Amino acid sequence: MTKLSVNINKIATLRNARGGNVPDLLKMTKDIESFGAQGITIHPRPDERHIRYQDARDLKKIVTTEFNIEGNPIQKFMDLVLEVKPTQVTLVPDATDAITSNAGWDTLANKNFLKDVIATFKQHNIRTSIFVDADTKMVEGAAETGTDRIELYTESYALAYTNGNLKGIDPFIKAAETASKLGLGINAGHDLSLENVKYFKENIPNLLEVSIGHALICEALYLGLENVVNMYLNKLR
Template sequence: MTKLSVNVNKIATLRNSRGGNVPNLLKVATDIEDFGAQGITIHPRPDQRHIRYQDAYDLKEIVRTEYNIEGNPIPEFMDLVLAIKPTQVTLVPDSVETLTSNAGWDTITHQTYLSEMIQEFKLNGIRTSVFIDTDLSLIEAAAKTGADRIELYTEAFATEFGKGNKKAVVPYTKAAILAHELGLGINAGHDLSLDNIAFFKESIPYLAEVSIGHALISESLYLGLENVVNMYLHRLK
């Protein structure tokens, strides 16, 4: 079964919009695990507009499943991850002003840089994943960085699938097959939803984990958080 890691950034956004501690991020993360999710993901940004760096430390104390921290490995992020030692770090090349992740790494241009960062994380016992597009040359270069996994950036698939174009999944299938042949684990995330997750799961061999936040929390407004978590788990079997 592909593991479901729930990104709780949107819970932090809602909390921050009013100040105080409602909704309680730690309680929601605990509940999500109780509902069956196999991981919690956060993506702190330098301006701390949703997840705060203190949240990252606080979640370390209560997450019982896998803990995944995403972000651009700037010095502050490096220090945070090395101090917390989550299960997994996912390296994402987003700039400070980026609203949400919108591109994968150019693992050819940044191979040396990524290799240095990844070596540091792995020396500290942290599984590493690289956020990436489906270009096969970039997958090959990702394997040379020493990363344990890649995370396929799935916005293009989700957009095209919403238009009825199921063939949009083909590059992801090919990327997953190559990654597996190169010894990389396969994660995926961005704009995956209840509408497209079952088809994506069926089409992607060796899919270890999906990280889903925005869609899952939005769907929960109508269907309830516990129901939605279990609906994803059912589709991922």
């Protein structure tokens, strides 16, 4: 079975919108794990607009499944990861002002930099993964850095699937086949949803883990909204 790691950034966004501690990020993390998720993902950004650096420290104390921290390996991020020591660190090349991740690494142009970063994390027994586009050359470049895994950036697949283009998965199949031949583990994430994740899983060989946040939280709102509205109505009758 491919593991599900739930990205809880959006829960933190909602909490931060009003201040205080509602929703309670730590309680919801425990609930998500109790519901069966096999991992928790966070992506702290320098401005801490959703996950705060202190959240990473607090989550380390309570997460009982895989703990995955994503981010651009600037010094502040590296210091946090080395302090917290999660199960996995996923390197993402997003700019400091990025709304969300929008590209994978150029693993050829950044090979030496990534080698150094990965070597540092491996010295502390932290599994490493590199966020890459579905491009066999970028996968080959990732293998030369010493990373344990890649995470396929799946936005283009999700868009193609929504538009009825099932051929949009073809580059991902090729990238996954290349990764497997090179001994890399395969993760995937970005815009995967209830609508498209099954087809992706069925066609991508050796898919170890998917990281899903935005879609999962939105779907939880949609699928749970009727129940909560009726609970309020029952209270008000």
